Amino acid sequence: MKKVGLLPRLIIGIVLGIIIGMVSKSTEIYFVSRIFITFSSIFGNLLSFIIPCIIVGFVAPGIADLGKGSGKLLGITAAFAYVSAVAAGTLAYMFGASILPKVIKAGELAEKSAVNLEPYFTITIPPIMGVMTALVAAFMLGLGMAHIKGKTLLGAMKDFQRIVTLVVKNVIIPCVPIHITGIFVKLTVAGEIFKTLKAFSSVYAIILVLHIGYLVVQYGISWIVSGKNPIKSIRNMIPAYFTALGTQSSAATIPVTLQCARKNEVDDDIVDFVIPLCATIHLAGDTITIVLASMGVMLISGQTPTFGAMFPFILMLGVTMVAAPGIPGGGIMASLGLLQDMLLFNPAQQGLMIALHAAQDSFGTATNVTGDGAIAIIMNVISKKRKIVQEAQVVKEFPKTTF
Template identity: 55%
Template structure:
């Protein structure tokens, strides 16, 4: 249960950072040199980590999206195109519906936090290092599309092999450096928040967002099976009982890939053709990340409102469209969705470093539920693709 251990470490980091930050007020040492030094030490780590993360973001986008698009483009199977369209379409639709619900609900429950909410000024780092990314986020995206589509139409694979090696390197950095250090990074964030007296408002915002995200993810699952019922002209809400094992397995492993064996068995139990299930379930484990989309859209809106900004459709429409593409090629590691999307969140929504830290913390804390949502949604897509495949087979027979 290595991934579950990551979630536990994240929770421990939040608690530890909060307690350290509150010590200043509890023991009357907020102005002491030792306390200020400890908080500034956390601020220094957070600053260095954010700088390194900003450097890695374009490389994450380039390596994963390039390889993802090249490999997807080489698959000309009609069912593949249908599955890809369903995954992208439902991701974009879930993003827009989440935005509309967020606009209706969030302003009433999340208020702007006074006192320069998400900017940390009281405890500055001891030093900073300026590391410029190799290129900007949008440059990385465009270059990824050009290279990915180009390699999909090349007969040779030498350039694709190079990009795969780059992907392995970046994935290794994610798994061995960035992901393990996230709990320390988040501890530094909450230490600063608590030391500056912004803890209660921040926790209240987190709790509100967390609850709404879980509810929306569950509603999404029901809507997916509702869509399957309409397309298949059969009540597939009854089929939901057969996917419960996949949901709880994903909840525990926090990994769509690790859940594939259980998910396949669930699809078989729902009478999905084995050939279709063997194709759709592993594919959707990579390209269907609706749970992440719901979290990232609503979480971004909540953090913007808390920081005194107003989320608009003009701002979020292109973000959601691009997020759908990014989610298709998101790294297959716990938290990979937010890491792949962080560049878009920064460049298109204007998130500052403290705001980025909050969306990372929010995403990681609910990633188990997001993964479970993704895996369960895969089952509904499998039912739809199976219905289309059966219909084509019947036409061919005649």
């Protein structure tokens, strides 16, 4: 029997939470609701503990691996991927700041509820280090390992990465639907569930429109740089887009993305280098989703998503996304630490973000891999220009001798 995916389990968790909350509310029997809320409280503390481990375990080896590429070409590609992610996040903020306050009533869930459900007990699990400490340590270790090219520490970090992956895959991910059930039980009992669903239906619509719009922007830039017809280029990438919708994985879509990128007349050596690399470091679609969803959560919770608060978050998100492909649940798992430390999200808000992200993860992944094709076109032009410059330098250094 095929294993049920995360999204169906999250949907079941949400529906179950609403049903339990409505039954408990109408019968005034709250003990079932409090059981789930107790679990959510404990799981939230476990999540806070594992976040620094995720950051160190994935970001550090990810940065170290980037140092093993082919010199300047890798640096240029990584720079394009980072700028693309930051631009996507900034664009998402601009649209969100203009539209979301009109469709979401600020502080809808911050209003005092008539029902106050508390867990039966809670277990405090202090993290081994703060989120920013983990980020700084990950950058230091990653850059250091890339510089010294040592294998011992990198091997140990890879082992730690595998341990964290096992914990996330076998403990965190299976428990997330139950955690979501607890969150939606509390929202339903407090009478806030329909406000939440109504608010985020608008957020989803904006996210999908921005995904498509940003792909048009990316291929518009590739057209300016290369002269390739953007409509034809996007049409050639459609198989990769729909494959990503099914796989929900940039890595699993690589074979199809490679084939599609070649149809855009990109050199084989550039395709073989850029596409696998961008599948790891270019997550513009996830960035759009996380920025808009976090703004929605902030607004509905009574917080104001100012540019001063969101832009540093976007800058850090572009770097932290390097960790995303190695973690089940991808972008949102990698961003939990930033949500907690930079936007001050509590465990309930983090759980809501996981559910919101999972509900459209396919479209975010499809945007990621389709955008990789645009970067491949741009890098192909840059590579050809670099070769021309290098050949000219060789001719200048060793001019032809006439007799």
